[in-house]
Amino acid sequence: MALPRPSSPRALTKDLRLFLLGGGRHKILVAVAAILMPVIIVLGFIKDARTNILPGRSITYIQSWPANRSDEEIIAQQKIDQKKKEIADAKRRAEWQRLAKQLGM
Structure with missing residues (x-):
């Protein structure tokens, strides 16, 4: 079974433009929401990946005891x-x- 030929970028942009201009305002809002949701999810994963792992200054205080303590x-x-x-x-x-x-x- 042969796969269909991929569309050219020009045909895709024309099709998208006709789709968005051919209807009401709700299509644009849904398209924006459909684009923003994965972007927000990916940004959340990026932020979470950087939480509590970045190197920073850490001071550790250690008490020194004499070796001859009883x-x-x-x-x-x-x-x-x-x-x-x-x-x-x-x-x-x-x-x-x-x-x-x-x-x-």
């Missing part, structure tokens, strides 16, 4: 760090609970 010092520091973490978690939980109350959940 186990008691390590345990004491871990307890201090645990209390700080529990306070931060409680604050975050309170914020989420306040938001839930505002939203009626």
Whole structure:
């Protein structure tokens, strides 16, 4: 089975012009919407692909500890760090609970 011959660009533009001029304003609006929808989708994918992957400056703070620390010092520091973490978690939980109350959940 033979495939049909492709149309020339001139014939395509003439056909499109006759189609758009031959009817009401709704054809132009639908044509614009049909062109914009895939463009918006493709731009959304492009924007999403660039989210959170572009290189940037990142500062990481690392504490330096002496090599001759005793186990008691390590345990004491871990307890201090645990209390700080529990306070931060409680604050975050309170914020989420306040938001839930505002939203009626």
